[in-house]
Amino acid sequence: DGGITQSPKYLFRKEGQNVTLSCEQNLNHDAMYWYRQDPGQGLRLIYYSQIVNDFQKGDIAEGYSVSREKKESFPLTVTSAQKNPTAFYLCASSAGQIIAKNIQYFGAGTRLSVL
């Protein structure tokens, strides 16, 4: 069953704590993305990776970090420097920019709340 798996579905962070959101895909896609969704603001790009061992900052990278050690995995760490982390986080993947349509496919999301 191909797709993108995000875990956990719900996550709670204590003040000063780093938390890591998992994103795994078995679509053999080169590119992966992390978005943050807040009510009424649409999706904002945090980080993206076009290939293993490479990633670029998106529009709101401050307070977040990523790694891309394997093609299938693109974990997102929300650090204590992110002062307003409460949001719905979405991971996506696509075949890559050389593919004309470059359709992005999304996971089911992780909802992060601050205790």
Place this chain on the structure above:
Amino acid sequence: GEDVEQSLFLSVREGDSSVINCTYTDSSSTYLYWYKQEPGAGLQLLTYIFSNMDMKQDQRLTVLLNKKDKHLSLRIADTQTGDSAIYFCAERAGTASKLTFGTGTRLQVTL
């Protein structure tokens, strides 16, 4: 930079047609997409259109693109209660890997 705008809310009666509008600013857009998001879920691709096309039809969905005015619309015929969701338009500039998303339009279908 790129900017994509949508109205926030649309209410229609079951059986009527829905038209969701989107405007974008980037003249180098190559592909434009419509995604659907149901409550608490991820985004599901509905359809997409290449920038050299004016119209694309897929069952109940019709996409219209006016490249001159940078205006994209999604028409849903015979709207059903299961169509209630948030609809996002997104655009890809040139050969960029990333997409720019609109703020989303919440479609409410009433009986």
